[in-house]
Every structure is written in C-alpha cells, then in structure tokens.
Amino acid sequence: MTNKEILLRLFEVLKPYKFKLIIAIFAMIFVAAFTGAQAYLVKDLLDKIFMEKNTNYLKAMPLVVLGVFFLKGVFYYVYSMLLEMVGQSVIRDFRTAIFNHIHKQSLSFFNDMPTGTLISRVISDVSLLQQAVSNALVKCVRDFFQVVILLGVVFFMNWRLAMITFIVLPLAAYPIVKFGRLFRKLSTATQEEVANVTNTLHETITGNRIVKAFTKEKYEGERFKKQVFGLFSLTMKDARYRCLQHPMMECIGGFAIALIIWFGGLEVINGTATPGTFFAFLTALIAAYEPIKGVTRINSTIQQGLAAAARVFSLLDVEPEIQDKKGASALKPFESSIEFRGLNYQYNDEAVVLKDINLTIPAGQALAIVGPSGGGKTTLTNLIPRFLDVKKGAILIDGTDIRDVTVESLRTQIAMVTQQTILFNDTIRNNIAYSDQNASAERINEAAKAAHILEFIEGLPQGFDTIIGEGGARLSGGQRQRISIARAILKDAPILILDEATSALDTESERAVQKALENLMKNRTTFVIAHRLSTIKNADRIVVVKAGRIVEEGTHNSLIALGGEYETLYNMQYK
Ligand SMILES: Nc1ncnc2c1ncn2[C@@H]1O[C@H](COP(=O)(O)OP(=O)(O)OP(=O)(O)O)[C@@H](O)[C@H]1O
Ligand SMILES: [Mg+2]
Incomplete structure (x- = not known):
C-alpha cells in the first residue's frame, strides 16, 4: 500500500469527525497566529520601549503579552482536547471494526492467523495508528500553519535575510525523508516481532500445564528471551536514528543562526535594519525552526503509524471466505432432509480430505x-x-443449497458439541445460556439436568454463579463436556451435531448422558x-x-453381519 492510499483511507476513517477536526484546525491556526504575534512583539519591545523609551507602549505591552498568552492557551486547549477525542474515537472504531471483521x-x-498476531493488530497496531493520527499528523498540520505564519513574519520584516531559509530548509528536509524510510522498515519488523512475542505469551500461558509437565520452562524462557532481545535490538536501531536526528537538526539550525548573525549583524551595523527587527527576526526564525525540528521527532511515530495502518487495512481487506450471497434468503425451518x-x-x-460423499439424512x-x-x-x-465451504459438490437442506441461504439462519438451526470443548471464563449459567442470554432459570436447570451436571452445579457454593476459569479450567474434563452438552441442549435446534460429545465421561455418566441425548434426539436430526x-x-x-470416503453404511446389526471395517472396529473394542 502506498502512503497516498493509506492517507486516503485514513481520511475516510476520519470523515465522521470532520466537524471536530475543522474546529481543531481553526484553533491551531489561531495558536500559530498568536505564536507569530509573540515574535512580532519582540520588535516593538526592543524598538519602542528599549530604544525610544515610549511609556505608552510600556503600559500597554504587559497587557498585550498577557492577552496573547492567554488566548493562545485557550485555543491550545480547544484543539488538543478535540484531537485527543478524535484520536481515541478512531482507536475505538478501529478496534470494534477489526473485532467484528x-x-x-x-x-x-x-x-492461518495465530492468535497473538490478531491480538497485536487490535491492541498495538491500533495504538500506533492512533499516535500517528492524534500526535503526529496533527502536529504536522499545526506546525505547518505555524511555519507558514512565522515565515510570513520573517519575510515581512526582512526579505533579504529571509532568503537564508531557502538554504536551510532543504538541508533540514533531507534527514527527515531519509530517516523516514528507515523508520518505516524498522516499524514493520518491530511489529512482526511484537506479534511473535504475543504469540509466545499466549501459547505458553494457556499451555502452561504442558510447559510444566515437560519441564520446558527454560526452553520457553530462552525462546521468549530471544524474541525479546530481537525486539530490543530493533527498537535500539530505531532509537539510534531517532536520537541522531535531533543533534543533526540542531546543527543545521545553528548553521542558520550563524548565517543570520553574520548577514543580519552587517545590516544593523550598516543601518539598513534596526536591532528590533534583527531580534524579532531571529525569534521568529527560531520559533519557525522549532516545529520543523519537531517533525523529525515525530517522524518515527508517523512512519510507525503508517506501517501499522497498512497492516490494519490489509487485515480489514481480507474478504471473509464464507459470507452471505447477495440476496440470500433465510433458511426456512428444517423439515425434510439433509x-x-x-x-x-x-x-x-x-x-x-473428503471424496465423493453422497448421503441423504431424513429429518428425525x-x-x-x-x-x-x-x-x-x-x-x-x-x-x-459452513465453518468451511465445500470445494466440490453441495450440501442441501430441504433441497436448498446451504450456500444460498444466510449463514445466520443456517447456524441458528444447528446445535453443536465440538470435539474440543470450548467454554468461556464466565459463570456456569452464562455458559449454558450462551445461545440465549435471556433463558429462564428453569430452562437452564432443565438443560443442566439433561446433561447430568445439575447435581454437581448445585453442590457448588456459588451454584450456577460459579465462574469456571479460562476455558473451564476449574472443572474436570467430563464436567466441561457436560456443560457444553447442556449448552447445546438449551439451544434447542432441529439439527444436532455431537462430535465425541461424551468421550471424556466415565461409563456410568456416559450412559446417563446418552439417555438424555437419546431423548433429545427424538425429534431432531442428529450427527x-x-x-x-x-x-x-x-x-x-x-x-x-x-x-475421506464412506466405506460402509447400515445399522449396527447389518454392519456386523457384513463383516467388514465396522465389525473389525467392534471386535477390537469388545473382544
Ligand atoms: N485445518 C486443517 N488444515 C489442514 N488439514 C487439516 C485441518 N484440519 C484437519 N486436517 C486434516 O484433515 C484430515 C481429517 O481430519 P478430521 O479432523 O476431519 O478427522 P477426524 O475423522 O475428525 O479425526 P478424529 O477422529 O481424530 O477426530 C486429517 O488428515 C487432518 O490432518
Ligand atoms: Mg474429529
């Protein structure tokens, strides 16, 4: 993505806040104007008060100075608050947009996308982007006006001396551009490393039991250390350029001041300029140079922000592989067959992985x-x-290709117990009632009862309000599985998918849960x-x-009679 594309898209993002931004820009212009006025006052201070000893000026000047500083402060407050607000709003908008996406x-x-990478997109890239928007871009806008106004003052006071700026500005621009490219490259590398660090953190923290069991703390520690050191050296590279920029810019500024002392001093000695003009000129020029120096200071922030924006936008550009067709209708309540x-x-x-699967399952x-x-x-x-879409062939529900209906209407008709139990760090109640947060206590109770977990829940000091820990860490494997069964039962959908739903249960509870599931299966279509x-x-x-192929099909008895694959499996388990 080119800078131009990124900026255009950022403007798009900023559109809802354009009113605030316009007010902020006006406030910045006022701040810039008052900064210009401050420089101009130096001229009158020297020429009228110090040289002419004009008492009227002496009386007025302190008041004018107070007024100028006060107004500048007011406008400063207005624009910085507005910009902070816009910046934080952009963060908020981006985070919700990325989350939904x-x-x-x-x-x-x-x-394909590790969790840590996604987390670092939502957290750290978005912050980098915000810093660029609310600090850097903004500073550029304000400083631009400030430089223009101050240079205006400079040229107005003495255009010959002002020509010196034409020598200094290109000199100052060179490191800005040159270092900008380096900062950009470094930022991309840095963020990749941040994503790696986040990934390692995420994996080792959630997998801490395995780390312990295999006593791999040292190994993981070394791996993490390597990443953190990698991050360190990248950051230091960035710092090296960042720190170098400041003295370089100072030297260029010193060069400009030297030139002005020489040429300006000559003019004062020759009487073509007053000392007041000279000092005001110098003040204005130093003030104008300050923001230019500032650009180099935030250059790294801007480049980091642009690189982060490119990553965020490219994530937002990933078209969901599975989405509703245009004009897709809702799937009608399931009736006859899959x-x-x-x-x-x-x-x-x-x-x-799957080859030529042909199968019709009548409802029920x-x-x-x-x-x-x-x-x-x-x-x-x-x-x-449709967690995945078929590559060839089709799945039809009541004769309708599932790709022709809305994903939501399809998924509301399916309840699932997945092979890997997935629970949230919330109360037991909210986990069971995940499909319907407003489910009555009675329904939740019934679902828990059917899944044979009610007794256990009631035995807990906090009952249904017990928080179960990340992924249900505070429960046993079988309890987790039963809660996920209860969750599927509560959804009460016509199609039920049970993937090894009872694999973690002992024979007795399995038999009991099985019975409950059989009741549940009665008027449902079940896999x-x-x-x-x-x-x-x-x-x-x-x-x-x-x-990947269906090799046998039939009832238990017919398959045993067939004496094939199924019989072998069965014999292995029971003989
Ligand atoms: N995300 C994935 N990317 C690539 N290959 C995958 C992915 N998920 C599964 N596979 C492969 O697809 C094949 C079928 O996997 P699948 O999980 O459907 O098997 P399964 O019959 O459910 O096995 P099990 O009884 O062990 O659960 C396997 O060879 C697996 O390696
Ligand atoms: Mg499986």
Whole structure:
C-alpha cells in the first residue's frame, strides 16, 4: 500500500469527525497566529520601549503579552482536547471494526492467523495508528500553519535575510525523508516481532500445564528471551536514528543562526535594519525552526503509524471466505432432509480430505459417523454449519443449497458439541445460556439436568454463579463436556451435531448422558461422531468414514453381519 492510499483511507476513517477536526484546525491556526504575534512583539519591545523609551507602549505591552498568552492557551486547549477525542474515537472504531471483521472469518482464516498476531493488530497496531493520527499528523498540520505564519513574519520584516531559509530548509528536509524510510522498515519488523512475542505469551500461558509437565520452562524462557532481545535490538536501531536526528537538526539550525548573525549583524551595523527587527527576526526564525525540528521527532511515530495502518487495512481487506450471497434468503425451518451431494473437501492445496460423499439424512434420523482417526469425520460435520465451504459438490437442506441461504439462519438451526470443548471464563449459567442470554432459570436447570451436571452445579457454593476459569479450567474434563452438552441442549435446534460429545465421561455418566441425548434426539436430526461404539449402537444409521470416503453404511446389526471395517472396529473394542 502506498502512503497516498493509506492517507486516503485514513481520511475516510476520519470523515465522521470532520466537524471536530475543522474546529481543531481553526484553533491551531489561531495558536500559530498568536505564536507569530509573540515574535512580532519582540520588535516593538526592543524598538519602542528599549530604544525610544515610549511609556505608552510600556503600559500597554504587559497587557498585550498577557492577552496573547492567554488566548493562545485557550485555543491550545480547544484543539488538543478535540484531537485527543478524535484520536481515541478512531482507536475505538478501529478496534470494534477489526473485532467484528475477525469474527466474520471462516475457520481457515484462524488456521492461518495465530492468535497473538490478531491480538497485536487490535491492541498495538491500533495504538500506533492512533499516535500517528492524534500526535503526529496533527502536529504536522499545526506546525505547518505555524511555519507558514512565522515565515510570513520573517519575510515581512526582512526579505533579504529571509532568503537564508531557502538554504536551510532543504538541508533540514533531507534527514527527515531519509530517516523516514528507515523508520518505516524498522516499524514493520518491530511489529512482526511484537506479534511473535504475543504469540509466545499466549501459547505458553494457556499451555502452561504442558510447559510444566515437560519441564520446558527454560526452553520457553530462552525462546521468549530471544524474541525479546530481537525486539530490543530493533527498537535500539530505531532509537539510534531517532536520537541522531535531533543533534543533526540542531546543527543545521545553528548553521542558520550563524548565517543570520553574520548577514543580519552587517545590516544593523550598516543601518539598513534596526536591532528590533534583527531580534524579532531571529525569534521568529527560531520559533519557525522549532516545529520543523519537531517533525523529525515525530517522524518515527508517523512512519510507525503508517506501517501499522497498512497492516490494519490489509487485515480489514481480507474478504471473509464464507459470507452471505447477495440476496440470500433465510433458511426456512428444517423439515425434510439433509443431503450431501458429490461432496469433496480439501484444506488449502493439500490432499483431498473428503471424496465423493453422497448421503441423504431424513429429518428425525440419528446418523452415526465412525471410523479411524483423521478419516474426515470432524471436517464433514464442520461443513454443515459452513465453518468451511465445500470445494466440490453441495450440501442441501430441504433441497436448498446451504450456500444460498444466510449463514445466520443456517447456524441458528444447528446445535453443536465440538470435539474440543470450548467454554468461556464466565459463570456456569452464562455458559449454558450462551445461545440465549435471556433463558429462564428453569430452562437452564432443565438443560443442566439433561446433561447430568445439575447435581454437581448445585453442590457448588456459588451454584450456577460459579465462574469456571479460562476455558473451564476449574472443572474436570467430563464436567466441561457436560456443560457444553447442556449448552447445546438449551439451544434447542432441529439439527444436532455431537462430535465425541461424551468421550471424556466415565461409563456410568456416559450412559446417563446418552439417555438424555437419546431423548433429545427424538425429534431432531442428529450427527453423532464417536469412537466408543457403545454410544452409537442404537443410531438409526451408521456410516464408516475412512480416508475421506464412506466405506460402509447400515445399522449396527447389518454392519456386523457384513463383516467388514465396522465389525473389525467392534471386535477390537469388545473382544
Ligand atoms: N485445518 C486443517 N488444515 C489442514 N488439514 C487439516 C485441518 N484440519 C484437519 N486436517 C486434516 O484433515 C484430515 C481429517 O481430519 P478430521 O479432523 O476431519 O478427522 P477426524 O475423522 O475428525 O479425526 P478424529 O477422529 O481424530 O477426530 C486429517 O488428515 C487432518 O490432518
Ligand atoms: Mg474429529
């Protein structure tokens, strides 16, 4: 992305705040004008009071000085508050936009984007961007006016001397441009490293049990140290240029002052300029140079902000792989059947994971999917709620291709218990009632009861209000699974997907939960994946998925009679 494109898009983002920005710009112009006036006052101070000893001026001058400083302060307050407000609003807007955008993405997006990278986009890139917007860009605008006004004063007072600025300005511009490119490059590298650091933090903190179990604290510590040291050396490189810029600019400024003392001094000695003009001129020039120096100080911030903006925009430009077609209608309440038609799926460009799946499940049926690990069972069920989209073939619900209806209407008709239990760090109540935050206590109770977790919850000192820790860390594996079953039960959707939903339960609770699930399955269409064949013996139909294909299909009895893959699996478990 070029700077121009980035700036255009930033302006787009700033549009809602244009009114505030315009007021801020006017306030900045006033501040700049009063700064110009301050310089101009020096001339009268010297010429009228010190040289002419004019008492009227003596009386008026302190009041004028007070007035100028006060008004400058007022306008300063106005613009800096407005800009702070706009900057913080931009942060807020960006963060919510990125959050919503991320959650529109399909599963494959998250497979490619590590959590830490996404977190650093939302937190650190957006802050960098804000600093650039509210400090840097703004300083540029204000300083631009200040420089223009002060240079106006300079030229008005003595245009010959003012020509010196034409020598100094290009000299000053050179390091700004040159270093700008370096800052930009460094910022990109720095943010990549920040993302790495965030990733390591995230993984090792959430995975701390494994780090401990394998006593890898030292190893992880070294890995983290390497990243932090990498970050350090990048930051130091940036600092080296940043710190070098200031003395360089000072020297260029000193050079300008030397020239002015020489030529200005000559003019005063020759009588073509008054001492007042000379000092006012010098004051104005020093004041004008200050913001130019300031640009170099914020140059690094600007470049970092632009690089961050480029990253944020490119994230926002990732089209969600799965989204509603134009004019997609809502899926009607599920009635008759779900059909997989000539379905194929592959992740990225890798080997085909599902091949030619043809299957029709009438409403109300319970379909069990069994087969060896890695066969494609989870992938198959992830296609139904469109977490992934089929690559070839189609899934039809009541004859309608699921890609033709809105994603939301499709997903509201599906309740799911995923293979990896995912719970939020919230109360048990809110976890169970995730599909409907307004669910009555009675419904929550019933769902918990059906999932055989009610007794446990009631035994807790805080009952349903117990906070379960990150990912349900304060619960046992089986308790977590039962809460996620209760959550699916409460959703009360016509299509139910259970991916190893009872794998963490002991035989007794599994049998009990199984019973509850059987009740639940009665008027629902269910996909049950299980390795323990006892859980699926009673399914209406069983398919065996192996290496992405359906290799056998039938009821428990017919498959045993067939004496194939299923029988082998069954014998292994029960003989
Ligand atoms: N995000 C992914 N990217 C690339 N390949 C993947 C991805 N997820 C799964 N796979 C591959 O797809 C194949 C099928 O995986 P899937 O999770 O559907 O198997 P499964 O039948 O559910 O296995 P299990 O019984 O172990 O849960 C596997 O070979 C796996 O390596
Ligand atoms: Mg699986």
